[in-house]
Amino acid sequence: xxxxxxxxxxxxxxxxxxxxxxxxxxxxxxxxxxxxxxxxxxxxxxxxxxxxxxxxxxxxxxxxxxxxxxxxxxxxx
Numbered sequence: 001x002x003x004x005x006x007x008x009x010x011x012x013x014x015x016x017x018x019x020x021x022x023x024x025x026x027x028x029x030x031x032x033x034x035x036x037x038x039x040x041x042x043x044x045x046x047x048x049x050x051x052x053x054x055x056x057x058x059x060x061x062x063x064x065x066x067x068x069x070x071x072x073x074x075x076x077x
Contacts, residue, residue, distance in 0.1 A: 044066060044067055045065075045067065045071070047065055048061050048067055048071075048075055051065075052072070052076060058072050
């Protein structure tokens with residue numbers, strides 16, 4: 001087994017600590033982006049629901065919200 005100096009152990013420990021911190025930060029960024037995307041998507045669904053309640057044609061809802069026809073129809077149930 002190779003000899004490992006104390007400074008090498010410390011450096012490895014610090015490297016692992018930095019790696020964990022970077023991983024957590026990256027996870028937070030990804031989670032935040034997913035939340036933003038899902039929030040926008042939910043906003044479009046809510047707009048589509050309101051448009052459906054007002055009797056707007058599905059084709060127009062698709063055009064203005066960017067949702068698919070299938071997604072809009074699913075909101076009708």
